[in-house]
Amino acid sequence: MILLRLISWPYVRKHLLRSVLTTAGIVLGVALLVGMQGANRSVLAAFNQTVDRIAGKAQLQVTAGESGFAEDVLERVQAVPQVRAAAPVIEASVETGLKGQGKLLILAVDMTGDRSLRDYDFENGDEDVIDDPLVFLAQPDSLIVTREFAGRNGLGAGSRVAFDTMEGPRQFTVRGVLKAGGMAAAFGGNLGIMDIYAAQKVFGRGRHFDRIDIGLAEGVSLEQGQAALEKALGPGFNVEPPSGRGRQFESLLGIYTTAMSISSLFALFVGVFIIYNSFAIAVTQRRAEIGILRALGATRGQIRTLFLGESAIAGLIGSAAGVALGLAFTRSLAGFTGQLMEAIFGVPQNTREILVDPRFLLVALVLGVATSMIAAFVPARNAARVEPVQALQKGKYQVLLAGENRTRRRAALLALALSLGCLALSRYRPLFYLGYLLTVTAALLLAPFLSLELARLLRGPLKWLRPIEGSLAADSLIQAPRRTSATVSALMLSLALAIAHGGVSLASVQSIQEWMAGTLNPDLFVSTSETLAARDFRFPAAMEGELEAVPGVADVQPVRTARVHLGGKPVMIVATELGRVYRHIHRTIIAGDAQTMDTLAPEGKGVVIGENLSVLQKLHLGEIIELPTPSGPLRLPIVGIIRDYSNQLGAVFLERSVYVRYFQDDTVDLFRVYVKRGAAGEEVRRQIVERLGGHRRLFVLSNREVRDYVTGVANQWLGLTYIQVLVALMVAILGIVNTLTVSISDRRRELGVLRAVGGLRAQIRGTVWMEAVAIGAIGLALGTATGAVFLYYEVQAIGKDIAGTPLAYQFPFGIVALLVPVILIAALISAVLPAETAVRSSLVEALEYE
Amino acid sequence: MNKAAALVPLVLLTAAWAQDARAIVEESQRRGRASSQRYEGVLEVIGAHAKVSKKSWQSFRLGSFGESKAIIRFTAPADVKGVALLVINHPDRSSDQWMWTPAIGRDRRIALQDRSTRFFATDFSFEDLEERDVNQFDYRLTGEEAIDGAPCWRIEARPRQGKVSQYTLSRVWIRKADYVAALYENLVKDKVARRLHETDIRNVQGIWTAETLEMTDLRRNSRTILRIEKLAYNVPMKNDDFTVQALRREQ
Structure with missing residues (x-):
């Protein structure tokens, strides 16, 4: 405690900005975690509370x-x-x-x-x-x-x-x-x-x-x-x-919650590197101080405890601020989540109360502190190993020793070899994820070495660009790789995440659009709700005839959708006149043949299922599935498996007459309406509204409107993950600011000498700017390469374990093209303040430094 | 004399009173028996805050105690006109009840478990509208008392096992002169929940009948007065008029 007060506190006060930036990583990570979890919890709690309150004594x-x-x-x-x-x-x-x-x-x-x-x-x-x-x-x-x-x-x-x-x-x-x-x-x-x-x-x-x-x-x-x-x-x-309904909703919310939790933890993981970096630098800067303490009799344990104590306090302050920030975000995130759930699943939401579990806040605090302490563990251990004599040899520690570098490379190669082995055995899913983890480890182990090599490669172009500033910036990175490697790692991971998410989004949107083009091809959709997902209102079966009588209507296909339990999960039954529908749509058949499917399914002798249902519930062609119905179990063979995006947990396509008979329900949610050749869609739409709208609640949507709506929902879903990517990027950019701030104070004497021998302020400023841009460029290069690998793993995980719908591997070149200027500009902006600090510091003080 | 011997006259006395009580109730029901009954009722509900609402209905009953069928059809005010209730009583079990709401065009069955609820915001419950089969209760004569100046027997009726009732005990005062029930007290867990006071007792076609019934809900502190008008017995009625189909038909 005395050491913390006498040694740590003056250091923190002296480097207040850096301390704030260090904890900012934890603040953002914890805030995201608390905000997301709080929002999900509030939406779920609001649903459960509604279920519970209206259940009464049931x-x-x-x-x-x-x-x-x-x-x-x-x-x-x-x-x-x-x-x-x-x-x-x-x-x-x-x-x-x-x-x-x-x-x-x-x-x-x-x-x-x-x-x-x-x-x-x-x-x-x-x-x-x-x-x-x-x-x-x-x-x-x-x-x-x-x-x-x-x-x-x-x-x-x-x-x-x-x-x-x-x-x-x-x-x-x-x-x-x-x-x-x-x-x-x-x-x-x-x-x-x-x-x-x-x-x-x-x-x-x-x-x-x-x-x-x-x-x-x-x-x-x-x-x-x-x-x-x-x-x-x-x-x-x-x-x-009644609590069973809450569990059903929870399983609908499941994929979303998992995705959000993973991304939140990832943001926190990125924060680890920022803290590691700060503490590693702090240890370097305070080596003399540590040497004196050791000479005065401080034990290695005391030194280790001192640094771990500092990290715990930084973690605690950062986590507390993160919790407060997260709570502030929870309401708007809960509103967003609720809207998303309603748009996708048709389950109405009204989250007025924000419910946060105090135990979770405690977990978030502990997680923040633990993250900080884990990040500081290696620097603390290194600090404890400092010998008083070595402490006086400034700068030596920043250099990566050849032996250390070799060990890292060997470990990285081993991790890579093992990950390839895991990939070969990826049918055992835990091995697939172990392989992913090993790939991340390999990337992290290789980051310092690759940063150094890339900095050497950059020296030439930087020198060519600005001979003095470029050389100085590159040399700064080459001479002190330890100072930048953690920041580069953080940037690399954030960019890899952004690229992987971008690739997944691109593939998802493209797959959905292809599917929509093939299956959502009616000219008009007559629905009971604007959102298509809500099923509160239902049309009577007789409305089919009323629609057919509208001039210009060529074909009307009634569709009834209802969730039932299959394999313990709520899956969607899509009951329609399959024969009529199949004549109009283009399916991507995954298993089975079109002829069998078109014969048996419309006759009610089998069902067609979506590919995701087949993957998620391991259902195969020919297998008998049992659907629970009010008339008893309906057992039918799977006569076809098609690509389908109509429901996240899977859909079963059933002949309408069979549905009506077994479910004793002839109502309709949606009519797919095809317009006669030559008839104007808008005119038919107007006629439908005029003839039927007066005495029925209905929404007539054009094909474009439905497609836009589906695309909008998909983008909304993917958009939320981008918030997290953004936070991860912010954390990484904070890392650049942090690194540069440290770099400036570390090289204060060096920069002072430069100015003393005639170096211009503009040159000093330019050096810092170029160093920042170089860090950004190295991060971009490594992040893009790592992102390409992460994307492969994400596509596989989504296809086989999360959504059950295979996605094509599509590298998001557009996103990378966007990230390049964004990161370089962000790096440049993050260099402004450190650069100004460097040029405005007193020359005398700089020369007297150390 | 030992204790057991001392109890013998008391047991015999109790048994005799029990026999009398059931016989009194049976006689009361016998005297009220008619092949059918028809009347027009005016219902006045006086709430706890002295708010008064009025409704009129027509009542038709075919058969009598234990095996009767009855239809109550509301005639006023306008927004409840046509709402009807069909009650089919059974000698061995609780009655079946259906309600018809013409504006919705639907009949609904009123479940056995729901009969303790109020009959359309009056102080009568659905169960109060059922006819009591003597075989579903144990009776005990507990004394004599005058109600509205008329000497009465005071009888306790306790539902037998298997009889579903919201009440744990009922007390009934039956007038000695004409065997008309003058007062009922229905108890829930030893507390009087509802009290039915019958007045304006007149002889209609040889049957002594109370033409004013005042039900007080002591828990809610509200009361409902039913005035019976245009009462007639043994009016020709058809069995087919007391079905769910007939309920739907006659809007």
């Missing part, structure tokens, strides 16, 4: 995927002796058009019996606020809203709220206001209660319910109730506690 819930089930299931459930109360539910979200209010989650229940499961805490008792429960039931426009929602929008009993229904826009009358708290807090307070039979019409559900909430009889355990219901209903139904 102990179990009966569902059959997203298709819902016929009303008669309720009587079968009520007949189970273990069931005390069973309440049917429809849940959907609507846009009310109230400014800034977002969506309203409608919980539709049967009020004559629902109170046995849910507490409806009305303002001033029932009769004052539900003006009249009989009127509430009798009138299909009845709506109950929460106190919070009513307050925000100036609503009271008798007020009108408008939203679209399947029968066109309708006004609803507020006939009840729920007290704040409890169920009213679900979906951020944007909750509306409606009669379930009215909701069937509003949302086009026919005579279906979405689920049944169950309260068990006294003395019946959850397991007993579950077993009894499963036995009574058969395998097509899912009987789970």
